[in-house]
Amino acid sequence: MPQQPPIADYAFLSDCRSGALVGRDGSVDWWCPTRFDGPSVLGRLLDPRAGHWRLAPVTPGRVERAYRPGSLVLRTVHHTATGSVAVTDALAAGPGARGHELGLNSPAVLVRVVEGLTGRVPMRLDFAPRPEYGRLTPYLHERPDGSVLATAGPVVLALRGGGPLRVAGDRVRCDVTVAAGQTVGFDLAYGAAYGDPPARLDPVPTLADTVRAWEAFRETHRYDGEYADLVRHSATVLTGLTYTRSGAVAAAATTSLPERLGGDRTYDYRYSWLRDFAMTMRALWVAACPEEADRLFAWAARSAGRIGEAPVPVLFGLEGERELAERDLGHLRGYADSRPVRVGNEAWRQRQLDVPGEVILAVWRLHEYLGETFDTEIREMVVDLAEEVAGTWRLPDRGMWEARDAERHHLSSKVFCWVALDRAVELAPRLGKRADPVRWAAIRDEIRATVLRAGWNEQVGAYTGVFGSAELDASALLLPLVRFLPATDPRMRATIAAVERELGAGDGLVRRWPTDPAAFLMCSFWLVECLVLAGEPERGRAVFERAVTHANDVGLFSEQVDPVSGAQVGNTPQALSHIGLISAAWRLTDPATD
Template sequence: MECDGRDACAEFKLGEGETAVFALDQAGSAIAPRGCAHAEAEHEFNATVAYWRRWLQQSRYRGRWREMVHRSALTLKLLTYAPTGAIVAAPTTSLPEQFGGERNWDYRYVWVRDAAFAVYALLRLGFSGEAEAFMRFLTTHISPGDGAASGPLQIMYGIDGRTDLPERELPHLEGHQGSAPVRVGNAAADQLQLDIYGALIDSVYLFDKWAQPISSAQWDDVTQLVEWVCEHWDQPDEGVWETRGGRKNFLYSRLMCWVAVERAIRLANRRGLPAELLRWRQTRDAIYRRIMDRGWSERRHAFVQHEDGDVLDASVLMMPLAKFIAPTDPKWLSTLDALTEELVSDSLVYRYDPRVSPDGLRGDEGTFSICSFWYVEALVRAGRVDEARLAFEKMLTYANHLGLYAEEIGRTGEQQGNFPQAFTHLSLISAAFNLDRALG
């Protein structure tokens, strides 16, 4: 083995039937090879395989595309930091959304939204242990009792619960295929993103429904979050896509505030828990009317990206998925047609068009894979099952040889953005589950 600064390299050739074991240990600051007997290596390998097979046996999924669904579940598990239950968005930083461009971000953190959606996907398959671990992370690090009730929750945290995530550039690194800058930390941690409340409270609601009842202390936390939403839901924010072009009244943010209040009402009613139900219902209904009045464009015959605008955005695909609107409502079907015409390219979905909706950054990006799987689900719920199956199976062809996805897919089918991406894999699970059920 040869060491050159931070790099270590070793070469050896194997003939047919030969095997070799190569192991690296880090002791202090030195990295050195160590001896490892074939028997020891075989034991470690077999123990690893047995662990993952035992873990997968917990899955209740018996439908179609099981291999891809279970591969996605394994990915979500591997994105989980075992000591705290934190689920990161991706294990990489600065893999570009456009080769040679500046859309390069550090995703090695716990986004409240991404992790909450991951909990939904894991619960759907029967992996309640991981959901329980994340609930502990929430209680320990994201509890309103820590002062969050007087201000907005931070949108992301370190895997150990830290909140200070300053963004800086590493100019001595050229980046993947010359895509600079390489960033460490993420300035989006300081953004206001109101949608996280809906994702978070929905995950608590589903955990209570599918895993185990939440505690009285957890309910106290939920009520504080809902009260904050009731006071602040109508503020402009940076939105789900973390745009750096200024705050707007994004429809998706309103939608998920509605989800936050609506799920809390459901949970209170089902469990008989104390709540300001009259105030909550009034807020829920006010958000609904605001979306229907100002999120709808008569000119486009579609729900749009932000209030009183005409720009389309794939995030509105969540409207029927979140049960805000019936999936066969004429307004929704018209929206689905508009999205298909403008943002869908051969079943792959762009999240928005940066040319008509400036986001404060230069360059373009690929299709956004979570939106492509949301599109599949929206088609399923609208009764267009054959279209949904075709779109889903096309998406499966874009995975790499290990069944893994990055955040985006480029114009020529290449993976773009950080990899592997929790967002993509959790939405694959949800789309597969609902499409399989629709197919019977």
Template sequence: MAPARLTRTITDDSSDLGVAGWPSRPVGERDADGYAAISDYAFLSDCRSAALVSSDGSVDWLCWPRFDSPAVFAGILDSRQGGSWSIRPTDEFTVSRRYLPRTNVLETTFHTATGSVRLTDWLHMGARQALCRRLEGLEGRVDIELTCDPRPDFASGGAVPFERRLGWLIADLPNGERLVADGFGALHEQRTLYAGDDHCFSLGLNRPGPSDLTNSLERAVAFWSKWAQDLRLPAEGAEVVERSALTLKGLQYQPSGAIIAAATTSLPETIGGSRNWDYRYSWLRDATLTLAAFGQVGKHDEAQSWLDWLKMISLIAGVEDLQIMYGIGGEAELTEHVLGHLDGHKRSRPVRVGNGAATQRQIDTYGELADAIWLVRTRFEERLNPHRWRLVRALANRALREWHEPDEGIWEVRGNPKHFVYSKVMCWVALDRAIRLAEMDGFEDPCLTEWLAGREAIRQQVLEFGYDHELGAFTQSYGSGSLDASNLVLASTGFIPADDPRFIGTVRATQRDLVRGGLVDRYRVEETDDGFAGEEEGTFVICSLWLALACIQIGDVAAAEEIYERVASCANDLGLLAEELTPDGEQLGNYPQAFTHIALILCACELERARGGEPAIDLAA
């Protein structure tokens, strides 16, 4: 793919939100190898699959029929052979773009010296899966180049041959599926658009796209805007929260209720690096914050859908045998392998499909799930049913059995297992929530005495071995002397009060030693045996927002606002964020990332409470 003739990006005036939201910021041209920046992409969803569209009109990512299916377009991972669908002017152009209000429908306007055209992109909402594009002439005349080059199964077989049948271009794929292109004279063509011209294109899976694309567009707009119309938004930061909520909804797999961590695989944590992972699955540890975020914006149905998915998983796997993550349909087997034929984004190899972390021991997950059930009980006032109580008991008993053991921890290190402080504290949470739920709902359990003893034993051990008096902070693991941003949540769990000097010291030490460019590292890579021998990575958005929330808890609201505004300023012109950021604010990692947008929602809402003088919500209360 040749570099685009994009000269600069101008966003719609309505997006110029400054620190209250995301800024108008140039996106930039493609590099010499034809790659756009991660932040250059818009996100489309039909709540079953996702597409990414660059500011120069190229669909460089689409997986069908599910989020975690093989890619049909993977140009974001290999600009030469990954495949894409590009619609753009042949002459130099500038571009403005936006989402239609309260939707995940993208509108891009190209401006050339001779005229302007508007491109509208969306995924059809309904059983018939299709990527739809509408091109309209607005002013003058514009020469357009259209190239549709699908490369199914991550380009494993190269280009696919299309044949014209009954007016459609059809390609039969080796796996038995079929691509159907409608509205094309050819898959590579040039057209001249004049003011008033209106052309529609669709690429459907197994059957043609909708026959009436105008109706399909109206249907997509209606779906998203109806969903968003009753969002509960803060007075300040409403745009950020609304876009984050729409993104989170777009990452939820409607048939099951599972929420994927991100829409992509293998976008690198540093350009040229090997920390490249497949995030198109659902992690159980995301439970509490996911439910809290949906609750904050008033979307209890989505929270319930996630709980229904969790119930399905626990019934299939058995509550005693839950693993840390699953496929969106409940698949336990997520074997990781490398796609060696792909170059990787900006030559960042390897490209991985599947995720080997699924088989790791991560004992913090027990506490995350128990805390989610506690949140449902206390915030949604939903009394525990027998199934959820059995799950809580199983989580508490697993925590009781395993808390003494080392694990790979929240960061899924691929080095040696360690006694991570965060993991121990979350085992404490599993026992604490089981004890409190038993008391609240009157469950008499024979294990209660053991849970009480185990909870106290964990607390005493963590305070003795997980706190470094010289450092004045909790450490990453017992005796390590290293900081870890995950310890910023210790007060939120109820393990330690926010006004305890040991927690305040942990917050201040993090500010002193883990902050780069106003953003927070999860840990120092040179001090952590994570299996990558000190390989660089970006700062983690979730860690930056954890620091903001911790600052609110210790009463430093000004610092929290500064961190939040710094993160918001790094969003792209559409309000989207990846997992990580360089100290200069460039986006890294899989995109858009659910945990990032969940944390944005929670942080914006907590800041509004803090500005009003209300205490921060205590998730452990």
């Protein structure tokens, strides 16, 4: 089997409904056309046999890539011995869509346009669709209009182009020479076997219209703080991970990319976590994306619903689904032979006590925007969450890193229980008659005293990840960020220093815990914020500027970075990594921000 490209080789395409990944070699190796968490029709990312669409020069050469400004439209220039061509790739916006309409009527069409720049370049197209995560090999039909129709199970795919498409066994081939000044377009359209047929679009004007849609969206993002280009690009990535129909933000566009090559920590991140909610809301507001923040807030309130006897849900499908049962796709080899390949995420069943605090923190941050009087749904949600915390904070849980072995008393979970009640007390005047700020304040103070006593490990000289444990955990860096302790507190200073010393992996990278196989980028950005709050902004700036060098050539971060090889690992692009960049850049701009 051929070696798979590095994760950093992939660029991200989005129509704000689904996502695709295209490599430096011109191969689209991941596309789930129905929505981010739907089945793939191109899945070579997870198995060389699971489908791809390659369009590139016959003879490879030097490659340069960049997104069109303010967009997720990718332009790749191939320099070969006989000339140069540019291939521009995009998931098409709906006809005439502008700004926040992007994604509402996406036609599920992948557009690829080849432009001759110099000389003459022989190009080759190789298309091997494999729907249902590679389980199906479709029938391929050459049509009178020159297109090829691929049909299998519930899927219909129509490939059209400016060259002679021919069926060769289980794939489609096309060879075309592109001369300077010549433009050749191709499009791949998805349709349901028993629904609407694939859309018919002209690739060249569709591409131009999609660029205009992204440009209109970019005009709504008006961040003017430090590292503006990085922040705006990260905001564009978050926009690309947004499922516009509901406002949910997917944690990543992929499933099962491993935290360590060959390892089994391979999870499906194509869903939306309530834990990420407050951090995402803050990042969107910092990046001046208020409409996205508003839609995300409405999605979270609707998805959480009434809080009952079961633990507060941890994550949801992109339209609010709760049942996300995890299963293994045993027929797939996995990226770099990393198994299992998972669909669904069993964390939806877990108790994670920090989640109510994350949600109430988001409401607190938005309280001025939400008005003097909250609507009934928000009032009920905050009160129910506060009551949930008041009754459960003493229980063990799986923690924010979603441990799969046992429940424990996690420091960060207890701190966010404190956050939930602390902010609920502040919000009490807007919460109606059911608010109980006196009782909440008493429990809040009890939680604080417990954390200060049980969370500190005298032998280690730091706050550790679990009560009674000697193991450091980078989540302790959250204490100053949620106002539990000032970063200048002597014990907090000691904890920051211990995390930097013991969990620092060099080059601005920070692991979550001592045996973590790779550095977690979000933790690096937490360290930046802590150093700024501790009165060391220049050290924080240095960590920031080293950490951002780990983006790939088109500015994307995966979840983690291998500190030895420098390779990106984990699902990509990872929303939390880009959220961390935005928050850290704003902290460097305005240290007093909440």
